[in-house]
Amino acid sequence: MSRLLRVELRRLRHRRLVLVAHLAVLVVAGLALFAAWDGLQPLSPAESADAERFYAEAVQEWEENGAEQVAECEEQEAEERERTGDDTLDFACEAQEPQREWFFPVVPPLGQLLPELLGAAALVLTLAGLGIGGTSTAAELSTRSMSTWLTFEPRRLRVYASKVGAAALGVVPMAVVTLALLAGGTAALYAVEGASTALTGPGSGGLVLRALRVVVLTVAAATAGAALGILLRHTAAVLGAVLGWLVVVEAILVTQVPVLSLVSVRVNALGWVEGGTSYYTQTCSPGPQGTVCDGVEHVIEIGHSAAVLGVGLVVLVALAAAVFRRRDEG
Template sequence: MTRLFRVELRRLISRRLVVLATAGAVVVTGMLLFGFWQSSQPMSGAERAQAQTEYERARADWEENGEEYLAQCLADEELERETTGQDVDYGCQDMEPKEEWFLRSAPPLKDSLPGVLSGGAFQLLFLAFLVGATFTAAEASTGSLSNWLTFEPRRLRVYGSKLLAAAVGVLPVTAVLLGVVVAGAWAIAGSFGLAGGMTAQDWSGAAATAGRILALCAVVAAVAAALGFLLRHTAAVLGVAVGWVVVVELMLAGYLERFQPWLVSRNVDGWISRGTTYFVNTCTTDSTGTLCEYTEKSLAFGHSAAYLLVLAALLVLAGALVFRRRDVV
């Protein structure tokens, strides 16, 4: 099995589409860091002067009409309480303009790095999916898989070695790109004086997030390779993935908000961020009418991990059963 795995790993690395996909991921990583550089820049002198002017204008308006604005807000708040019978807070006491509302400042690296890692994670996951899918689907569609079985007829060994090669093969590239993202974000933030607040705990959290991304990339590559065995064409695998995202993740989720804990994308976010939240529109009806409000729900890391691992296991098992019984010609 070890020798077979090494052969499959060499075959994976030699595929042209894998090289092109890796090059594309490098370009996207550069674009991600360029966007981070733009968002980290301080306001220019002209932008700061304009923001200061707008703040002074809002401040002058508040000094002239602030009492009237506050009284109207409190009256509307009280009317809403009487109408709905529920506690309502319009934030009337926080209406006074504050200078920080107008003067934009970039967040420190300890606050922005988790978002940068999450943004880079999805392009790395797509890279892993594309590599795994083309590795097995292309061989099935061209007939080279049939030829390979004449040298190694034990199908499950072939199946396992290919999935393992896909999972392991994506790790070096994804690890290097994650390192580039972290190092690049640190360098950019440091050039603007935003990296000084990073503590050992912050770096430990970033390392843990990177580790979870790497593990998920390996799982995604193996699942995509299994789908390649099932569908036998790279275009078919990508078509199914795009269809799932459009129909289920986007359209269906918009109509069935309570279905969100079972969305793949939501659980991927829960895995990467070690737990996440989502919002559900909750409506209540009484004698005064119907009141709807968005309620925040939590999605635990354990739920996301179990969901993704069970889903991956089912797809890998389905691919093994089909490949063992189906004619590969």
């Protein structure tokens, strides 16, 4: 088994599409680093002048109409307090006065930027993992080289396990290097540009754990891709199925029926990376001014997300194994 796994890893390393996927991920990571560097640069004289002008215009507007805006805001606040019976509601009406820093970009703390970068990296790595996993198995079926392979190793479940295992293991270096590049590169840019490298800010805690969860998600995506490749036999079919799922299920069904977020791959993948997430439903009730709807937040714990993704992956892998074991090849 380990021999087959080694061979499959070697085969994966030589696949051109895999190399392209790695390069694409690195390019995206490079662009993210460039964006981070760009955010650290001081404004040009022209940009500063523009910002000063916009600030002055906003102050002038506030001086002319600010009192009226505050009064209107306080009126709405009062109405809402009356409707909900919650006297603690605060619309922060006085805080509308323009502040100078609003018009001049502030460098986000490293501890705030890194979780955002990891979230973006998770999306890219997941898609790359799916593609690499899919092409690793589908290409063998579409080129019919699987038949040749099976005349050397006819134990299909071993073959299947080695191919899916190789796809899963094969993306680990890509994920680790990408995340290390993003985290290390961003920290280095902050240090070079003289910005604070202190890991403070929301989401800064557990950065390493979050990065590990991104790696696990990438591995799961590659595993799912490999299983889909076995089932669908063509890389294009795998990519088409993923795209179809994203559009039909994630973008349309889950949006229309928010409770489906509980089993949504996208929502639960987000919950897994973020350490939990939430979705919203609306509760509508008749009021004196007509039907009033309130958004209700439903928290999805990370354990739930892990269970949904894990069970889904196991079912997919088992289904593909059963099909591959019995299917006629060649």
